[in-house]
Amino acid sequence: MWFIKKDGLMVIETEEKKKLYKVLEKKQLCSVMNNTKWRQLKEAVLTTLPFVPPLQIKMVLEDTPNPQNFDNDVYGSGDWMDGVPLRSIEWIRVRPRRLESMGLLLLPKEIDITKEFLEILHKYKIPYKEHNNSFYIYGYIRDTCSLIKGDS
Numbered sequence: 001m002w003f004i005k006k007d008g009l010m011v012i013e014t015e016e017k018k019k020l021y022k023v024l025e026k027k028q029l030c031s032v033m034n035n036t037k038w039r040q041l042k043e044a045v046l047t048t049l050p051f052v053p054p055l056q057i058k059m060v061l062e063d064t065p066n067p068q069n070f071d072n073d074v075y076g077s078g079d080w081m082d083g084v085p086l087r088s089i090e091w092i093r094v095r096p097r098r099l100e101s102m103g104l105l106l107l108p109k110e111i112d113i114t115k116e117f118l119e120i121l122h123k124y125k126i127p128y129k130e131h132n133n134s135f136y137i138y139g140y141i142r143d144t145c146s147l148i149k150g151d152s
Contacts, residue, residue, distance in 0.1 A: 005054045016061070016085075016088075017087075019061060020060055020061060020087065020088055023060050023061060023139060024060060026145065027060075027140075027142065028142055029060075029090070029140035029141060029142055030140065030141065030144070031139070031140055032127055032139060032140060032141055032144060032147070033089075033126070033137065033138065033139045034087075035086045035087065037124065037126055038081070038086040038089065038139070040082070040124045040126075041120065041121075041124060041126055041137070042080055042081055044116070044120040044123070044124065045080055045117075045120065046080060048116070048120065049096075049113055049116055050111075050113060050116070051098060051111070051113070051118075052079075052080055053094050053095060053096040053097070053098065053113065053117065054070075054082065054094075054098065054112065055081075055092050055093060055094045055095070056070040056092065056093040057081065057084065057091075057092050057093075058089070058090045058091050058092070058093075059084075059088050059089060059090060059091060060088050060089070060090045060139070060140060061088060065093070068146065070093060070095070070134075082111075086139070087139070088139075089139040090138070090139055090140050091136055091138045091139060091140075091141070092136070092137050093134045093135070093136050094134065094135045094137065095110065095133065095134050095135075096110060096113045096114045096116070096117035096118065096135065096147050097110055097113070097114070098110075098111055098134075099111075105145045117135065118135075119136075121135070125149065127144070127147040127148065127149050128148055129146055129147050129148065130148065
């Protein structure tokens with residue numbers, strides 16, 4: 001830990017937070033979300049949707065997102081940022097769909113909650129980008145021009 005003086009007060013900063021700010025500066029990323037918005041999103045997803053949609057998460061200090069492969073719909077749900085420091089999220093990619101098995105002989109049924117997920121984004125005015133049936137929500141981004149405002 002180290003101390004910085006901010007507005008006449010001593011504030012304790014961790015080394016990880018210091019590294020985070022260096023990477024943000026190096027990549028020239030600006031903040032889009034804050035902890036309040038992340039918490040509102042998570043709470044709404046966990047309490048209002050019929051199921052928790054799967055997500056891919058990219059942290060600022062990591063080179064690859066988790067999970068690395070996220071191009072197909074899945075049968076399971078996401079863990080929705082459990083134990084993740086919210087200020088370290090560069091972006092999340094959400095696929096508000098899941099597959100439900102209909103038995104061995106039938107193709108799986110796709111359950112799509114895109115409409116309900118979009119209602120959450122609009123209710124809490126969360127900016128996002130839609131691409132290839134996925135929704136990207138950025139904690140940090142270089143250029144905000146490509147984002148759709150959640151209130152539009």
